[in-house]
Amino acid sequence: MNRKWLTYALGIVAITAFLISLPFVLRSPYWVSILIILGIYTLLVASLRTITLIGVFSLGHVGFMLIGAYSSALLVMRTGLSFWAAFIIAGLVSAAVALLLSYPFLRVKGIYFAILTLLTAETFRLVAWNWKSLTGGNYGLINIPAPNPLTIPGLGIMQFESFNSYYYLTLTVVVLSLFLLYRLEHSKAGFIWRAIREADILTRCVGINIMKFKIINFVVACFFAGVAGALFAHFQRSLSVDYSSTFGTMMSIYLIVYLVVGGPERFAGPILGATVLIIASEFARPLQENQPILLGVITILIVLYMAQGIVGLPNRFQLWYERALKRINRNTTSKTSLGG
């Protein structure tokens, strides 16, 4: 027991050290910027996965990211609010919109919920596109300020203009958010979410107000989508909402691809899926406009041959290992019986 705890602690220390040292190892602002985007998408996919725990699929998660991104950017630009307050408020605005929509939306399931959320996200995008006085319309928002410098006792003043410091900011926010999502999933509420996914009618008939638990789930997930949006806005320093932007339908589909490739059943799925596919698509840059083909091929192979996603790999290896052992054993026994 103690030894298991020690391995666990060492593992966490090793991963932390690895993540902290990455910018120094890579020494490339370009790759650090990829890591920042990777962190933001990891948070998005992880919060999208939280919604799947109640048995529905949202195709409109980027819509709530959009609300968070514009809320934070506009709060800082128009009211002069500090980034540190704005990015939390951005999450809350996104959660509030989710709360308003949750009751009608969560009355339906399956394909109906998927379509509702898809169209909602697209509506948000078109509102942002057309509301020129607020969002700049098709010109988008530019000159979004970087987060205000932060005084850290002992370390001095930290600026967030550089990629490296923004990487640490993203890392902190994403890791904290993932920790909260993980705790929620393993709490009593998370247990009830799973029960709802298994059999909602039975959950209701043992006396649980399932609508309440579904609303909490959706609102929490959209809060983190909003936070991810705020991180995105102040990193890009500009926002636009044309069809091919981050807030378009294509991005919603990418989020689901990341989730499926990583493995939706386990908490680590979104982290692995986003990491593998985002890094793979970076290496596929020389393919230029054919780049999505590589992602498509990876996705198809995983769906066909590893339905549990990348998180299922260790189990797979174990299975192969055991099968190989059996075969070796069978071979040796047959040889000895021949010899005898």
Next chain:
Amino acid sequence: MGDALPLLQIRDLNKLFGGLVAVTGLDLDVSEGEILGLIGPNGAGKSTVLNMIGGTILPTRGKIVFNGEDITKLPSYIRAQQGIARVFQQDILFANLTVIENLLVGLHLHLRMGFVGTFLKRYTPVGKEMELASQTLEFTGLAQHFDELAKNLPHGKQRLLGLAIALATQPKLLLLDEPVTGMNAEEMEAILTLVKVVRERRGITSIIVEHNLRAVMSVCDRIAVLNFGGKIAEGSPKEVVGNPAVIEAYLGTEEDAA
């Protein structure tokens, strides 16, 4: 029974599905501790009545009073909190949870935790919770399966688990929708005995909708017969089988045969 107020009173209950009359003008009383059978040909409206008592369907007109309180318009989760538990006809279970976890969902009501307990603490059922769940498993004879996934149990055991989940909510009234369909004699006996035992030990009232007449006859104190959404007979099992209206509903009249 006699003078005491009935546990469940149904008055002039009606349900229309569009133009289709599913239940019409139904009056029914169920006393505390009674086991009532609800029978009738296919499409007679038995399951609809059960759904309206459980709250998964709301009636078009009429009144349902449970334990002295009008519950006609209450949602099903509040009815469950007041003591009405449902055993479903199909194998509706938490299929990918273990048997003991299935019971823990059922126990939720009686182990309220605060905000911190619900959202921020890691959920590890211990002590009282596990004790209550294992008691119910012991009682229903599922103890040896406690860590198996519900979906891997044989059909008979799955139905037993459905009953165990309902019992975990500590109900006053059990609604059983065809509890013995597709079961062998032994499994059937296990379920029916359990219904009688919970009546004796905990005073739990049951309403059973069932096609298997032998099962109904053996366990029920009283039987109500529905046909075309209305009640055509009510009484002890013996009275009901001898009733000409019931025989007609099940077998058709001589003119029909001719």
